[in-house]
Amino acid sequence: MGVEVSVSGLTKSFGSQNIWRDVSLTLPTGEVSALLGPSGTGKSVFLKTLIGLLHPEQGSVVVDGTDITQCSAKELYEIRKLFGVLFQDGALFGSMSLYDNIAFPLREHTRKKESEVRSIVMEKVEMVGLLGAEEKLPGEISGGMRKRAGLARALVLDPQIILCDEPDSGLDPVRTAYISQLLIDINATIDATILVVTHNINIARTIPDNIGMLFRKELVMFGPREVLLTSEQPVVKQFLAGDRFGPIGMSEEKDSAVAAAEAAMAAAGISGGGTKDDFTEIIAQVQPNPGMPVRQAAIRHRRNVVEMLHTLPRNAQEAIRASMAAEDARAAEERAAAASVIDTVPIPVA
Numbered sequence: 001m002g003v004e005v006s007v008s009g010l011t012k013s014f015g016s017q018n019i020w021r022d023v024s025l026t027l028p029t030g031e032v033s034a035l036l037g038p039s040g041t042g043k044s045v046f047l048k049t050l051i052g053l054l055h056p057e058q059g060s061v062v063v064d065g066t067d068i069t070q071c072s073a074k075e076l077y078e079i080r081k082l083f084g085v086l087f088q089d090g091a092l093f094g095s096m097s098l099y100d101n102i103a104f105p106l107r108e109h110t111r112k113k114e115s116e117v118r119s120i121v122m123e124k125v126e127m128v129g130l131l132g133a134e135e136k137l138p139g140e141i142s143g144g145m146r147k148r149a150g151l152a153r154a155l156v157l158d159p160q161i162i163l164c165d166e167p168d169s170g171l172d173p174v175r176t177a178y179i180s181q182l183l184i185d186i187n188a189t190i191d192a193t194i195l196v197v198t199h200n201i202n203i204a205r206t207i208p209d210n211i212g213m214l215f216r217k218e219l220v221m222f223g224p225r226e227v228l229l230t231s232e233q234p235v236v237k238q239f240l241a242g243d244r245f246g247p248i249g250m251s252e253e254k255d256s257a258v259a260a261a262e263a264a265m266a267a268a269g270i271s272g273g274g275t276k277d278d279f280t281e282i283i284a285q286v287q288p289n290p291g292m293p294v295r296q297a298a299i300r301h302r303r304n305v306v307e308m309l310h311t312l313p314r315n316a317q318e319a320i321r322a323s324m325a326a327e328d329a330r331a332a333e334e335r336a337a338a339a340s341v342i343d344t345v346p347i348p349v350a
């Protein structure tokens with residue numbers, strides 16, 4: 001079972017450069033959350049602050065009841081064992097085989113015998129689809145394989161919290177779908193609390209239970225995915241649509257003259273290049289593969305959303321009701337299909 005991570009009033013700067021301020025959010029136990037935001041808004045810095053690699057000037061990060069911004073180095077060492085982290089580039093040691101990379105946390109943090117190490121490593125290697133590649137060096141394999149090896153390494157200590165920094169960067173759409181499915185299957189299997197940093201809108205729409213967004217040094221929003229996806233906030237709408245026109249510019253702040261020129265272009269029917277998809281229609285979340293346990297997080301998440309439904313804007317309420325009805329219909333169809341399979345399997349004669 002995962003643990004809750006609760007961030008309150010967090011502020012981080014490097015020298016005089018403030019990265020973000022007063023960030024508060026709770027990663028609900030065992031749920032999958034995603035953090036979005038334009039490049040350079042400090043998403044990776046946020047992940048590193050969650051595991052105590054970077055130190056905030058203000059605020060707290062409470063992991064399983066311990067504030068890691070205040071605790072001793074020894075306590076932090078223990079708390080870190082709860083985390084599995086997939087860094088953006090996989091962060092593998094270039095001179096070690098994939099096997100040794102994946103075994104590294106076990107050899108470093110546990111006293112397991114090599115035979116036990118082998119069985120855990122090979123189980124994870126198989127889970128991420130790298131059987132047969134374990135003796136290769138990171139430089140001999142593709143970027144997608146490196147990501148999966150990084151994920152295997154993040155999983156060997158049975159983490160209760162998994163942080164993934166852009167699991168999809170550099171991957172083609174099919175590999176991205178595989179890694180997304182893997183995260184959902186892992187969540188169903190071990191109920192770990194997961195935070196994914198991504199720019200991939202498809203992942204944001206179909207994987208997390210909750211979504212947050214950093215913009216202009218603040219957390220614009222954090223909550224059930226349905227709330228962000230149906231949001232009317234211009235920055236959220238622009239980001240989801242990938243449009244040039246809107247508050248987000250090439251450098252983060254857009255000046256008012258540029259914004260006015262864009263508004264005129266948009267009024268004249270010139271496209272900002274964004275997709276015209278309707279993000280307010282909430283599409284189904286990726287489900288665990290057949291044979292996987294039911295995702296407990298999805299059940300808890302739905303309960304939370306039903307509780308808060310009356311507090312949301314009307315368009316969000318409607319979109320959520322429609323997506324829940326579609327979810328129920330799909331589940332009923334699956335049950336019916338499973339029953340018909342059972343019906344058609346002949347009962348063996350004694």
Ligand SMILES: Nc1ncnc2c1ncn2[C@@H]1O[C@H](COP(=O)(O)OP(=O)(O)OP(=O)(O)O)[C@@H](O)[C@H]1O
Pocket residue numbers: 014019037038039040041042043044045046
């Ligand atoms: N150790 C550091 N020392 C000084 N500045 C840093 C350090 N780490 C990050 N920064 C700065 O913090 C800012 C945020 O960087 P970060 O990598 O967290 O952004 P990001 O939102 O993850 O970006 P991207 O989406 O492009 O990966 C950048 O301006 C970066 O230069």
